[in-house]
Amino acid sequence: MGSRRRVLWGGSTLIAILAAGTTGYAVIEGWSLLDSIYMTVITITTVGYAEVHSLSAGGQVFSIFLIIGGVSGALYTLTGIIEYILEGNIGTTWGRRRMNNKITGLKDHIILCGFGRVGEEIARTFKEEGVTFVIIENRQESITRLEQSGYLYVEGDATRDGVLKEASIERARGLVAALGSDADNTYITLSGRELHPDLFIEARASGAEAGKKLRSAGANRIVSPTSIGARRMAMLAMRPAVVDFIDTITRNRGPDLLVENVAIGDDSTLAGQTVADVRQCSKANVLAINKKTGKLVPNPSGEEKIVAGDSLIIMGTSEQLSSLETICEGVKLDE
Numbered sequence: 001m002g003s004r005r006r007v008l009w010g011g012s013t014l015i016a017i018l019a020a021g022t023t024g025y026a027v028i029e030g031w032s033l034l035d036s037i038y039m040t041v042i043t044i045t046t047v048g049y050a051e052v053h054s055l056s057a058g059g060q061v062f063s064i065f066l067i068i069g070g071v072s073g074a075l076y077t078l079t080g081i082i083e084y085i086l087e088g089n090i091g092t093t094w095g096r097r098r099m100n101n102k103i104t105g106l107k108d109h110i111i112l113c114g115f116g117r118v119g120e121e122i123a124r125t126f127k128e129e130g131v132t133f134v135i136i137e138n139r140q141e142s143i144t145r146l147e148q149s150g151y152l153y154v155e156g157d158a159t160r161d162g163v164l165k166e167a168s169i170e171r172a173r174g175l176v177a178a179l180g181s182d183a184d185n186t187y188i189t190l191s192g193r194e195l196h197p198d199l200f201i202e203a204r205a206s207g208a209e210a211g212k213k214l215r216s217a218g219a220n221r222i223v224s225p226t227s228i229g230a231r232r233m234a235m236l237a238m239r240p241a242v243v244d245f246i247d248t249i250t251r252n253r254g255p256d257l258l259v260e261n262v263a264i265g266d267d268s269t270l271a272g273q274t275v276a277d278v279r280q281c282s283k284a285n286v287l288a289i290n291k292k293t294g295k296l297v298p299n300p301s302g303e304e305k306i307v308a309g310d311s312l313i314i315m316g317t318s319e320q321l322s323s324l325e326t327i328c329e330g331v332k333l334d335e
Contacts (some may be wrong), residue, residue: 010077017044017073021066028058044070100166103134103152107171110134113158113188114179115142118204118225122178123151134167159187161195169195177203177219182210186217193218249315259287260321262312270312270324276302282324284316 021040025031031039035052042049043066055063109132112122119135126133135151136158137143146153156163158179169175175192177185185203192201203219205211211222236243249259264271270278275286279302289297292309306312314321 010073010080013073014044014070014077017066017070021070024062024066025059028062029053029056040066040070043067044074046071099152103154103166103168106132106134106152106168108132108173109168109171110174110176111136111164111167111169111172111192112176112178113185114177114204115139115146115153116178116180118180119178120145122176123149127151136163136167159184159191161191164188164191164195169199172196172199174200174202177201177214179204182206182213186210186213189214189217189219257315258318258321259313259315262314262321262324264306264308264310264312266308268308270306271308273306274302275300275304275306278306278312278314278324282314282316282320284314284320284324286312287315288313 018037018040021043022033022036025036025039026033029036031053039052043063046067110126112119112126112133112135115123115135115137119137123133123135133152135146135153136156137146137153138155138157143153143155154163154166156166158164158177169192175188175196177188177192179185179188182205185205189201189203192199200221201219202221202223203214203217205214205222205224206226207224211224214222232243249257262270275289278284278286286300287298289300289304289306290311290313291297292307297304314324
């Protein structure tokens with residue numbers, strides 16, 4: 001039995017002994033409630049105070065058993081408390097409470113379900129990119145790694161609505177179902193879509209058949225690690241320079257060249273302008289436009305109009321990308 005359970009069990013036992021002692025003195029000796037409680041406390045703590053009233057033979061026998069049970073229960077509880085402190089559980093409990101407070105205050109974060117080999121790589125990428133995220137995991141070996149890494153996490157079954165709510169899913173901007181089970185990922189997708197209808201959901205699938213079910217369940221994107229790994233190996237064999245270039249702009253977060261996704265909201269200063277306008281005011285290159293209709297427009301012409309709801313795929317230096325909206329703000333260019 002763990003030290004925490006010993007403390008809880010010992011405390012419950014002491015309360016039960018106190019209740020039994022109070023009842024026993026009240027019934028056997030006919031004492032008042034206050035006298036019965038006082039006599040029970042000084043008996044089980046063996047402080048040596050005088051008896052409240054003279055005890056009858058029955059009361060003396062009862063006191064003997066009460067002392068034996070009370071002292072044993074107190075020692076058991078005290079040992080559990082000392083062990084609990086030595087194991088550092090108090091610090092862990094307070095640390096867990098602070099982490100829960102942080103998770104409760106999260107907004108526009110990503111929920112990562114699963115911290116296996118795939119989930120750990122996803123978490124590492126999120127950390128490198130400065131993304132706010134929280135992990136849901138219930139396997140003890142993974143929990144240990146999470147504690148060592150310092151990531152925010154919720155311990156529990158990600159397929160349960162209550163656990164997803166603990167991860168503040170109502171205020172999240174995305175959910176990644178990265179468990180090894182297609183069934184679990186499907187269930188998580190269904191729950192996530194029900195709890196947050198507008199949530200962006202990405203799900204891991206073992207194959208095409210599982211991918212179809214996940215998409216039907218409400219996943220926005222389906223990823224098969226096996227398929228992606230095989231495709232990457234094939235691309236490296238055929239076009240190594242192309243793959244190296246893509247790795248450079250997507251994984252090396254230096255100041256020289258970056259690719260970012262820019263969502264165009266209703267109040268964005270870019271809404272209503274053209275691709276040429278964006279290129280002129282920011283000097284960044286618009287690689288593609290993901291139209292709000294779902295259509296992808298690669299290498300758009302300068303006359304292509306940008307509207308609210310579109311998403312721009314832009315390449316440029318970190319300075320060009322970070323100041324894109326600032327540079328274009330308040331500037332009305334010719335259409």
